[in-house]
Amino acid sequence: EAAVTQSPRNKVAVTGGKVTLSCNQTNNHNNMYWYRQDTGHGLRLIHYSYGAGSTEKGDIPDGYKASRPSQENFSLILELATPSQTSVYFCASGAGGGSQNTLYFGAGTRLSVL
């Protein structure tokens, strides 16, 4: 079973503070993704990566940075957290390849920005 591990599982941050969400995958997948989940909006793509050293903007990248230092690790960084970034964040990995590209998600990080 493909494994994607996120940390922390829960995080409370203050407005204006820096937040780093971490993701590790043991699937040896090239592609990794960060989504946020909000009621009524489904899953929205923030950033993604094709491999170590690469990061690309998704549909809602404003206020977020991403880092992919290795094949296994992909981080999401909120330099100046705002209450509007309160959400549940999911990391996913995938091998890539059209209709056969199954995404494997982590268990999520619940972030509250006060």
Next chain:
Amino acid sequence: QQKVQQSPESLSVPEGGMASLNCTSSDRNFQYFWWYRQHSGEGPKALMSIFSDGDKKEGRFTAHLNKASLHVSLHIRDSQPSDSALYFCAAGSGSWQLIFGSGTQLTVMP
């Protein structure tokens, strides 16, 4: 307007009944569709994909795609309480990105 729209927002069916979920896209570039399921407190998990017109069956789950109308549906027969979850439709047109709908909350009543 979201590119992938799901209906209904919520659905209740009795145990053993049939659940039918719908998904419509507004983008004709989409070439394939996925169904994902998310149980409370967990991440989404892939159920099945479909990219050809017609039906695709996997156990109790059947997906149906009509490319002309960009409509895809998921039918769950003999629904079980363990099927209670949030179901996402997702559409893709390239090799990497999936666009997700807002989900349908399914409740199967014992």
